[in-house]
Amino acid sequence: MSNETIYEELGVPHVVNAAGTKTRIGGSRIRPEAMDAMARASEAFVRLSDLQAEASELIAEVTGADAGYVTSGASSALALGAAACIAGDDIGAMARLPETEGVPDEIVMPRTHRTGYDHALRAVGARIVDVGTNDRHLGTGSRNVEPWEIADAIGENTAAVAYVEKSYTEPPLDVVCDIAHDEGVPVIVDAAAELPPMSNLSAFIDAGADLVAFSGGKAIRGPQTTGILAGGADLIESVAAQHLDMHAAEAVWEPAPKLVHPGRLGGVPRQGIGRSMKVGKEEIVGLIRALQLFVEEDHDAVIEEWLERARRIAAELDDVDGLEPSLTADDKTAVAPEVVVSVDPEVAGVTATDIVGGLRREEPRVFVGGDALPAGEFTVNPMCLTDDEADYAVERIVAHVEE
The missing domain is CATH 3.40.640.10 (Type I PLP-dependent aspartate aminotransferase-like (Major domain))
Incomplete structure (x- = not known):
C-alpha cells in the first residue's frame, strides 16, 4: 500500500480507517x-x-x-x-x-x-x-x-x-x-x-x-x-x-x-x-x-458492499489462533455491520489493547474500534475502507498476533 498521501508530504502519517466515521481521524471520505x-x-x-x-x-x-x-x-x-x-x-x-x-x-x-x-x-x-x-x-x-x-x-x-x-x-x-x-x-x-x-x-x-x-x-x-x-x-x-x-x-x-x-x-x-x-x-x-x-444513492447496494467486506475480513481473521471474529449485524437496517474481534490473550499472546495500541503507532497508522477494550474486544468497521485498505488492515492485525 502506498504511503504517498498529502499527509506524508507534510510529515504526518496518514490513517487507514477501519474504525468508521470518527471525527478524530477525519470522518468519512468526502464525495x-x-x-x-x-x-x-x-x-x-x-x-x-x-x-x-x-x-x-x-x-x-x-x-x-x-x-x-x-x-x-x-x-x-x-x-x-x-x-x-x-x-x-x-x-x-x-x-x-x-x-x-x-x-x-x-x-x-x-x-x-x-x-x-x-x-x-x-x-x-x-x-x-x-x-x-x-x-x-x-x-x-x-x-x-x-x-x-x-x-x-x-x-x-x-x-x-x-x-x-x-x-x-x-x-x-x-x-x-x-x-x-x-x-x-x-x-x-x-x-x-x-x-x-x-x-x-x-x-x-x-x-x-x-x-x-x-x-x-x-x-x-x-x-x-x-x-x-x-x-x-x-x-x-x-x-x-x-x-x-x-x-x-x-x-x-x-x-x-x-x-x-x-x-x-x-x-x-x-x-x-x-x-x-x-x-x-x-x-x-x-x-x-x-x-x-x-x-x-442506492443504499441497499452500499450496505451490501459493506457487508461483503465485513464478511471477508471476519473470514480472514477467523483463521488466526486467539482471535474470534463475529458480525454485529447481517441485515440492511444497521448503519454498517462491524466485525467484532474477541482476543484470547492466552492463545494470541497479546491483548486487544496491545493490538489496538500497536496498530495506532505504525506508519501508516491503522485505526480499529477500541470502545470495548475492557471486554477484550476491538472492532473493524468497513465503511471507510477500500478493499486494498481492508486487506492491509487484516495483514497488520495478523502481524501483531504473530510477532
Whole structure:
C-alpha cells in the first residue's frame, strides 16, 4: 500500500480507517462531486443568507421539516437548536446568551441519554435537568425512564426536551414528543450518526421532533465540518438570526426572506452565540451537493458492499489462533455491520489493547474500534475502507498476533 498521501508530504502519517466515521481521524471520505462543488464555490461570492435559504429548501424537502440549516457539525446544530429554543425571536435574549436570566433555560433530558456531547446544549446557557434512573442497566427489572418522569420535570423554566436517538433509547420518541407538546415545549433530537437508513432523514420529524441534528460528514459524505439542523420554521429562523453575520446597517438589512423576516425580529440582531460556529460558502455548497447525492444513492447496494467486506475480513481473521471474529449485524437496517474481534490473550499472546495500541503507532497508522477494550474486544468497521485498505488492515492485525 502506498504511503504517498498529502499527509506524508507534510510529515504526518496518514490513517487507514477501519474504525468508521470518527471525527478524530477525519470522518468519512468526502464525495468527489462535493469537492468539485466546493472548488467552484471558492471562485465567487454569495450572500450567505441566500445560500442558507436554498439549503433550507433542500433540507426541508428530504426531511419533511418546515425548514433546515447547514451548521458547522452536528454539535453546532445542537447548540444552535438549544439557543433557538431559549431565545426564540427575542433579539435581546439572543444578545445576552449564554446569560439566560429572565428566560426559560432548562432542557429536560432522560438520564440515560446524557453524554459528553450534551456540552453543546450547555454551552449556550442551557441547564440540563436529567430524569430517570439506570435501573435497567442495574438489573432491577424496571425501565430507566418512565414517560411520567419527563412530564413531571417540565415546568415554567423548561425551554426544550432533548432526546438522543438510538435503536435502544426509551421512551419512544413519539411518546416523548406528545408529552412535550402537551406542555408547549419543543423536542431536540441528536441523530448525528443515524444515517443510513435514508428513511431516518424524515423518521424523527414524522415522530414529532421539532429540531433534528444530523452530521454532514459521516454517511452523507459532505464536508467533515458540516451538520444539518431540520425543524420548524420559527426555530430555524432563530437559528439563522443567531448564526448569520448581522453586522449591517438596519436601513439596508434585507436577509433572505425565506429564512429571516426582519420585521418580526424588530431590529438587527447582534453577533450571536453562533458567530464562532460559522460555515463557509464552500462548506454549504459541498453539503448541498453531498446531500443530493446521498438521497439519490442506492443504499441497499452500499450496505451490501459493506457487508461483503465485513464478511471477508471476519473470514480472514477467523483463521488466526486467539482471535474470534463475529458480525454485529447481517441485515440492511444497521448503519454498517462491524466485525467484532474477541482476543484470547492466552492463545494470541497479546491483548486487544496491545493490538489496538500497536496498530495506532505504525506508519501508516491503522485505526480499529477500541470502545470495548475492557471486554477484550476491538472492532473493524468497513465503511471507510477500500478493499486494498481492508486487506492491509487484516495483514497488520495478523502481524501483531504473530510477532
